[in-house]
Amino acid sequence: MKKTYTSFKEIENDLRRxxxxxxxxxxxxxxxxxxxxxDIQPYQWFSTVLSAVKKYGILYLIKRMFK
Structure with missing residues (x-):
């Protein structure tokens, strides 16, 4: 879509915008x-892995307690 300019002021305003x-x-x-x-820093990966290990570790301990 082409725009028709009527003054240099309009062109300058568009260029500035x-x-x-x-x-x-x-x-x-x-x-x-x-x-x-x-996001890709080793610390971020470590904290993600650690939280997953915590979650599954707790579930594993609960299973072991109720056997």
Whole structure:
């Protein structure tokens, strides 16, 4: 869809708006990258595994107690 401009002011406003949208998108991508780095840290994996081991360990102990 083509837009017809009637003045340079309109062009400048659109360029400014598009530049701001581009900057916002870049910052969002940086945030996503940072979040991804945090999510794949070994500590995160360790805490996930530890919580699963706790859950199944407790269930195992309960089963052993009631045998």
């Amino acid at each position: 598009l530049n701001l949208q581009r900057q916002i998108s870049l910052e969002e991508m940086k945030l996503l990258k940072s979040n991804l780095k945090e």
